[in-house]
Amino acid sequence: MxxxxxxxxxxxxxxxxxxxxxxxxxxxxxxxxERDRSGGLRLAQALSKAMEGVGYCRQCRTLTEDDLCPQCADPRRDDSLLCVVQSPVDVFAVEQTGFRGRYFVLKGHLSPLDGLGPEAIGIPELLARVADGAFTEVILATNPTVEGEATAHYIAQMLIPKGLTISRIAHGVPLGGELDLVDGGTLAHALAGRKTIRL
Amino acid sequence: MxxxxxxxxxxxxxxxxxxxxxxxxxxxxxxxxERDRSGGLRLAQALSKAMEGVGYCRQCRTLTEDDLCPQCADPRRDDSLLCVVQSPVDVFAVEQTGFRGRYFVLKGHLSPLDGLGPEAIGIPELLARVADGAFTEVILATNPTVEGEATAHYIAQMLIPKGLTISRIAHGVPLGGELDLVDGGTLAHALAGRKTIRL
Incomplete structure (x- = not known):
């Protein structure tokens, strides 16, 4: 006390x-x-404004306080590419790579045991978005976990009959580090997905 | 963006x-x-209430929103012992040890180069507190750094003439760990401060 x-x-x-x-x-x-009361008050204000003001983008369903998020509102982006991710933080991660297409944010991954079926994570909205847009390719960038793979597989099954190119981000060894520290599953993917070197 | x-x-x-x-x-x-907006709002409220409401204890000068902090307001504590620390967080550290005397919190340590003399860190208020109280011992628990030692030494010089016992927390090897990982200065203190074992 x-x-x-x-x-x-x-x-x-x-x-x-x-x-x-x-x-x-x-x-x-x-x-x-002791040192930064004005910073503390600023944080308090930023917190309450964000908690009360931030909702979801009407189009891609990422977090934003506007009707459309900065990515959806930007007219200079490539309208033929759609990147499907599991959560808003992944939008930021993919943006960092220089990707400049459009996004769709699922609410997590399929998890039948937790009662999370296609409706719960927003697959119907994804299908509607694809039907509305002029996409030629849908990139599935769900997490490289069992659940993320299953979710990607399910979405691919729904979208391939629509005549679109459906792609999955590549699995393989990450850059940097040493081969003997890479787990077996990743290394198996990297071997199976090997590419011919052309000079 | x-x-x-x-x-x-x-x-x-x-x-x-x-x-x-x-x-x-x-x-x-x-x-x-995504997961805890009500927690975020609670944090915002706690922050603004604390930043606006918390001041300093009239007696020991630790952080509190009341006139007296819980330690000063508690009538069951030992009024003969005063522990002098450098900052409010140190009160918490000393409390953890089971110490149940009184506290006085300085505003940091003496630092003449930064213009922090005895007045700036609250030595006059400490002398007034000692004069008002019925203390028989003052424990100097400033940090075991050069500045903390200098501050303790300065306070000792001011208080010893008043006929009080003035003590400094012991320096030595911390519990746990290995001797060869202890720095030389600490080990020298531990050797110089060795105690005879009595069975």
Missing amino acids: SFSPLIRQLIDALRILPGVGQKTAQRMALQLL | SFSPLIRQLIDALRILPGVGQKTAQRMALQLL
Whole structure:
């Protein structure tokens, strides 16, 4: 019992942040109180504005406070490419690569055991988006996990009959690091997906 | 440019937290938006209440929103012992040890080069507190750094003439770990401060 109630409440509230335990929360609370109260107030405002104001893009369903997210609203993007991802944070990851097509964000992956079927993760909306758009290729960029693969496979089954090119991001060894640290499954994919070198 | 303005502002604001960089701030912002909006709002409220409401204890000068902090307000504590620390977080550390005397919190350590003299860190208030109280011993628990030692030495010089016992927390090898990993200065202190074993 050595912190006053307001400080204790702040420490408890900070612990909802991912990766923040008791000790880190304490350090954060005391540092804000002692060194940066205006920064703390700014954070409080940014939090409440974002929690109350941010919704989902009407078209791609990523997080945004506008009707359309910056990616959907940008007229200079390639309208023939659609990249399907599992969550809004993946949009950011794919953007970093320089991809400049359109996006569609699922709500996670198919998980029948948890009751998450095609409707729950937004497959009907994806089919509607594909039907509306002028896409020639749909890139399936769900996570390289069992569930992500299953989700990609399911979507491919639905879209291939529509005459579109459906692609999956490549599996293989990541850049950097050493071959003996790569797991067997990844290495098997990398071997099976080998490419002929042409000089 | 792939996050909307409100999300970008939230990510920027989260970066004022100690130890939080761009990537962690992104993960925190998206996790709150996707999974725990009510937690995010609770955090916003706790932050603004604490930043606006928390001040300093009238007696020991630790952080609290009340006139007296829980330690000063507790009538069951030992009024003969005063523990002097450098910052509010140290009160918590010393409390963990089971110490149940009184505290006085300095504002950091003496640092003449930064213009921080005895007045700036609150030595006059410490002397007044000692004069008011019924202390028989003052424990100097400033940090075991050059500046912390200098601050402890300065305070000892001021208080010893008043006929009080002035003590400094012991330096030595920490519990656990191995001797060859302890730095030379610490080991020298541990040797110099060795204690006779009595069975």
